[in-house]
Amino acid sequence: xxxxPLIQLENLxxxxxxxxxxxxxxxxxxxxIERGEFVAIMGHSGSGKSTLMNILGCLDRPTLxxxxxxxxxxxxxxxxxxxxxxxxxxxxxxxxFNLISRTSALKNVELPMTYARVPKARRRARAQELLARxxxxxxxxxxxxxxxxxxxxxxxxxxxxxxxxxLLLADEPTGNLDTAxxxxxxxxxxxxxxxxxxxxxxTHEEDIAAFAKRVIRFGDGQILSDVRREEKxx
Ligand SMILES: Nc1ncnc2c1ncn2[C@@H]1O[C@H](COP(=O)(O)OP(=O)(O)O)[C@@H](O)[C@H]1O
Ligand SMILES: [Mg+2]
Numbered sequence: 001x002x003x004x005p006l007i008q009l010e011n012l013x014x015x016x017x018x019x020x021x022x023x024x025x026x027x028x029x030x031x032x033i034e035r036g037e038f039v040a041i042m043g044h045s046g047s048g049k050s051t052l053m054n055i056l057g058c059l060d061r062p063t064l065x066x067x068x069x070x071x072x073x074x075x076x077x078x079x080x081x082x083x084x085x086x087x088x089x090x091x092x093x094x095x096x097f098n099l100i101s102r103t104s105a106l107k108n109v110e111l112p113m114t115y116a117r118v119p120k121a122r123r124r125a126r127a128q129e130l131l132a133r134x135x136x137x138x139x140x141x142x143x144x145x146x147x148x149x150x151x152x153x154x155x156x157x158x159x160x161x162x163x164x165x166x167l168l169l170a171d172e173p174t175g176n177l178d179t180a181x182x183x184x185x186x187x188x189x190x191x192x193x194x195x196x197x198x199x200x201x202x203t204h205e206e207d208i209a210a211f212a213k214r215v216i217r218f219g220d221g222q223i224l225s226d227v228r229r230e231e232k233x234x
Contacts, residue, residue, distance in 0.1 A: 004070070005033060005068075006034060006070055006166060007031070007067075007167070008066075008067070009065065009068075010065050011064065012030075013027060013063050014055060014062055014221075015063040025048055026222075027220075028222075031216070031223065034198075036196055036197075036198055037198055037199075037200075038199045038212045038214065039199065039201070039214045039216060040211070042202075042203060042217045042218070043204075043217055047218040053202055055067060055074075057090055058090065061074065087115055089165050089167055091160030091165040091169070092160055093156050093160050094156065094170075096176060097149075097155075099144040099159075101145065105158075106140040108144070109127040110124065110162070112159060112162040126162065130159075131158050134154040134188060136154055149181055150181030154185070157188060166197070168189075168192065171202045172202055172203060173203075174203065186208060186211040187211075189201065213229050214229065215229075
């Protein structure tokens with residue numbers, strides 16, 4: 001069942017041109033991530049993790065080399081095509097949740113579907129289903145400031161799943177959470193992975209990375225190691 005990989009990076013280079021100096025963000029990265037993988041990206045500050053996530057999320061383009069997302073070369077896409085692919089293929093989860101304040105959990109989850117022009121009734125039903133899925137069935141009308149950090153992140157995950165993207169990207173999703181809430185969030189990612197979602201997350205905590213099935217360590221814009229854990233069969 002090996003089709004084309006979901007993510008394929010070929011000799012990918014990212015140079016930040018800040019005028020006076022050029023900073024090498026990523027140096028000739030080659031990386032393949034198959035559909036359904038659960039990957040943690042680790043590395044010290046400045047090692048290139050966010051640069052990689054921005055490229056994987058089509059928020060930024062490689063300077064050299066190729067990024068094939070689901071077989072399509074992202075470098076050759078127009079800005080409109082890129083924003084379309086972001087909305088349909090990628091769900092984003094951020095360290096700081098990035099929910100819209102003074103807007104209910106339900107409306108926050110509906111928003112990506114509004115952009116994707118999903119009809120209102122369908123949108124509402126799916127947002128309710130997703131919030132129930134992440135354990136917030138009783139909190140749909142709550143505003144972000146009426147929710148705990150862990151609950152806010154669960155709303156953000158429900159929102160990220162709204163358009164059924166094949167890829168979920170998370171940059172330090174537990175960075176603002178206490179240990180108990182972090183574990184809950186990682187258990188939720190684990191369940192989503194079991195349901196077939198491809199999850200790629202950045203963390204600097206070993207305990208968090210331990211939930212993933214593959215850990216890729218970055219240093220100085222390069223991949224230092226790439227280790228797969230055996231899947232438990234049960
Ligand atoms: N917008 C930018 N302009 C210039 N240099 C940048 C920019 N973003 C990141 N960098 C540089 O690229 C390298 C990788 O940074 P980053 O991807 O943010 O690392 P990490 O997320 O692992 O901390 C660092 O040397 C950083 O200073
Ligand atoms: Mg970073």
